[in-house]
Amino acid sequence: MGDEPPSPASEMPQSGVIRPDLDRIERILERLQVASIRDTRGRLATRWQCYSLFFTFDGDGEVYAARTIYDRFFTVDDKPALRAVLDEWNRDTVGLKVYTATDDDGTVIIVSEATTHIGGGVTSEQFAATTTAWLNAAGSFHLWLGPRLSLAGLPGDPV
Template sequence: MEAEPPSSPSSSGPHACVVRPDLELLEDVLDQLEISSFRDSRGRLGTRWPCFSLFFTIDDQDDVFSARTIYDHFFSVDDKPELCAVLDEWNRDTTGLKVYSATDDDGSVIIVSEAMMRIDGGVTREQFAASTAIWLGNAGSFHLWLTQRLSLSGLAGEPF
């Protein structure tokens, strides 16, 4: 006997448990997780940790919920090839966070991680809260990995 395929959502409208996430809901989720947050000048909701800042956005036009983390390490352009090799190792060996380097206008190189989720059909509050908590945990886990890996490669980077 063949297994039944999962049923698709009804086309008559969203399920009662499905919500359309916004930054106010995200603030509620962060409050429930006992995480302080702030709004930056670009309208993003952010959290600050000892070694990184994490910014959340909800793009209504593209229906995407995303988290972008900026880590408190600065590198010179000369360090970029070796730094990219370290980041490639993370991207090759793990899933969940995409990490990359970015060069600021002043020429310093920073490390950024991103996670995103499509929300065009809405999500349950539980799914939204769980994704947020997982992304926060992943940002911290990556920072621990990065600190160890940079030490092994001899790339310390300048602190923020």
């Protein structure tokens, strides 16, 4: 036994293991019949009626991420009640985490995020299942959110 901990065998690709890219996500979305575009920041985006979901690779392709921006806008004064609603989701679910972000003009928005480390590669099946699960989670959160906002006295309808 040496002094160094064992390192993952990411240098030795295994059979069936891929290094995914945006083209692969596009193919998955096409199979799911989900329209997508590439934005100017190099992200692959899908647009839904009340939110936009962006797929990215961060950290030199080591991390696969999906971030959703919801078409609901709040004031800074709404943040305490909004955080209480989002905390409920974060406590009760795994995978997709939600938080607030504040624009320079003081507008508060809701963002959801899911990430997974793919530095050692993944199988095509794992990657497709993860992408599909994240699409479903973004929609599930949207459906969950409206009634919770109303109960908290916040605007429940997207703009």
